[in-house]
Amino acid sequence: MSEQTVARPAVSTGIPALSRGRGIRLGLKRIGYEVRVYFRVGDQVFFTFLFPVVMLSIFATAFSTSGNVGTNPDGSGGISQGAYFLPGMVAAGILLSGVQNLATDIAMEKSDGTLKRLGGSPLPVISYFLGKMGQVFVTSLAQLALLLVVARVLFSIELPTEPEKWLTFAWLYLLGIVTSAVLGIALSSVPRSGKSATAVVIPIVLVLQFISGVYLMFTMLPEWLQNIASLFPLKWLAQGMRSVFLPESFATLERTGAWDLDVVAVNLLIWCIVGLVLCRVTFRWIRKDS
Amino acid sequence: MQARRGHAGSMNQSTPASGNIVEVENLGKHYGGLAAVADVSFDIRRGETFALLGPNGAGKSTTIEILEGYRDRTSGTVRVLGVDPQKGDIAWKAQLGIVLQSSAEAAHVTVREQVEQFAAYYDRPRDVDEVIAAVGLTEKSRTRIGKLSGGQRRRVDVALGVIGRPQLLFLDEPTTGFDPEARRQFWQLIRSLKADGTSILLTTHYLDEAAHLADRVAVIADGRLVEIGPVDAIGGAEARIPVVRWRDGAGLHEERTLEPAAFAGRLFAATNGEPRDLEILRPSLEDVYLGLVAAAGRLPTSAAETTGETAHV
Known part of the structure; x- marks a missing residue:
């Protein structure tokens, strides 16, 4: 990514300097291209x-007769199955749009020669990443x-009306999508072929979705599986989204009896940094001499 | 894309520095103990079209990819536009046009979208529609690349290679999958690029293509440079001695002679009439090439003796 600092005077070999700010400009241009290709x-x-x-449609339809979740002892109150699983689907969407989308997309571009061609062009690596990140933002x-x-x-399904809930949603989304995107880029170097x-x-x-409380209620899982899932970011993102979309009373169903948004933020941030470092270390236009 | 008329004769008017655009000295590339390229040296002059010929696996693509910056060399020195390709930055890449041996996918964008996208990467690109026209894809410009034939996709690759107005264009087997008409059109494009002052490094399996386009050729066999020189001089005078071929009761005869017409005259007199199946053949680049490769020990000698591509006089 250090390649972007190319604005230097023309040397005697007759290589003209490139215009300034093209890393950002080309990155913005690539967003449109990437989004078009995505769809x-x-x-x-x-x-x-x-x-x-x-x-969500399957859950809401299939369990429409199973009664509400979190009802009072007298059978009143509670929310529908669909409403209960909505925050999990929001978290899953963020995971898919970042990790699954970019990891498969970039692995394919690596194997079909797209990255090799871009690597031989004067497109800065940063522009390529801006394009991918922009595509992830727009599509997610x-x-x-x-x-x-x-x-x-x-x-x-009732959506929250309190502005502070949406504020929480905003930072969870931003932190979640950036983490998910950088982890997707990092994971793209694992598959050996498209x-x-x-x-x-x-x-x-x-597997992450199943053990992180997206499709199954997290606290129903055995303790050891909960511990494993807690190592990964999706569990924390799903928990954060539950704090946004579920009634306050549902906090008691969490492992610690609280939403623990500070722990959510710390875990996501750690994964974000790990992901950034992994991208920086693993991404290459091509594997030289492969 | 067209050569600027009115400047006929001054091919290099847009290239400031004279001299060599590519310099390769004692280049070596080893994979483990295996030498893919050994001790290869050549220069390409500014404005020159230079063809690198050789059998599959001879080291052509390895050499070209080292020059493009895709592979690191094991030994020797390489300068492309005065820069070591291992240290080439983005400004350096902006002066190159690269047509790789295999096409990239990009199945879901149209020809025009793809060419327009790449044009944006360069500060002084050629006109998108002119380039699409020059590679003969105007009617396909709104077609997705995934729906094109192999030869048409190859033409997209060529369009992307030239869109940035490169000083140096790498063409690694550019016309694979072209029909004869597309090949001729491609040659026309290359000639106009050349007239614009573009330096070109070409690899091809079509020797007639090299003969039509290249100023000089180098032959690589088994990772080593076996011959280098102008198209009409490589292999030396010996390799170009014409062949007179005719048939009589005893079968097919061949005679190599510098005076084929005189020889044919004597033959006419000696046979008391028109000799059967008389031909006078001048070895083509392909014959010379096959002779060189055979001499380098890659092919059995018999393969070099006759080919269907000999030029008729």
Whole structure:
């Protein structure tokens, strides 16, 4: 990424200096290109973009007769199954849009020659990453908007009205999506070929979703599995989103009986930094001499 | 894309520095104990079209990828635009055009979107529509690259290679999968780039292509440079001696002679009439090339003796 500092005077070899600020300018230009390509790839749209909506619809429909969650002893109150699983789907969407999307996308671009070609062009690495990050932001925001609209309109799930809840949502989203994107970029260097990318990435994100309280109530899991899940960021993101979308009284269902948003923030931040370091260390346009 | 008329004859008007655009000295590349390239030296002059020829696996692509900065060399010195490719920065890359041996995918964008995207990476790009026209894809410009044929995708690669107005263009087997008409059109494009002062390094398996386009060629066999020189001089005078071929009752005869017409005249007199299947053949670049490669020990000698590509006089 240090390559972006190229604005230097022309040398005697006849190589003209490049215009200033092109790293950012080209990064912005690439966002449009990346978003366009994202929505043209059918399986990407289904398995990443629409997946949380599909899963929410299944949960809300399949369990529509199983009664509410968190009802009072007299059977009153509580929220629908769909409402209970909504925060998990929000967290899953953030994970898919970052980790699954970028890890498979970049692994494919590595194996199909796209990165080699870009590496031979004067596109700065930073512009490439800005393009990917922008694509993740745009698509995940659209995904979450769609998810919330479907939840509200089709399944009549109450959304929070307090501004401070949405403020919490905003920082959780930002920290979550950046962490998820950098981890996706880092994970993209694991698959050895584009064909194996989905086989490597999908099991990882799927297992994480099952053990992190997305599809199953977290506290129902055995203690040791909860401990393992707590090592990974998704558990914390899902917990944070529950604090936004579930009634205050549901905090008692958490492991410690509280939302622990400070612990959520610390865990996400650690993973964000780990991800950034991993990207910086592992990303190459090509593996030289492979 | 067209050569600027009115400056005919001054091919290098836009290239400030004269001299060599590429300098390669004692280049070596080893993988473990295996030498892919050994002790290769050559220079490419500014404005020159230089063809690197050799059998598959001879080290052509390894050499070209070292020059492009994709691979690190094991030994020797390399300068491309005066810069060591291992230390080439983005400003250096902006002066290069690279057409790799294999196409990149980009199946979901249209031809025009892709060329326009790459044009933005350069400060002084060529006109997008002119470049698309020059590679013959105007009618396909709104088609997604994934829907193009192999030859058409290759033309997209060429368009991306030239869009940035490079000082030096690398073409690694650029015309693989082209039909004859597309190949001729490509040659026309290369000639106009050359007239604009672009220096070109070309690898190809089509010897007629090298003969048409290159000023000089180098032949690599087994990682070593076996010959280098102008297209009409490599292999030496010996390799270019014309062949007179005819048939009689005893079968096919061949005679190599510097005076083929005189020889044919004597033959006419001796056979008391028109000799059967008389041909006078001048060895083509392909014959010379096969002879060189055979001599380097890569092919059985018989393969070099006759080919269908000999030029008829």
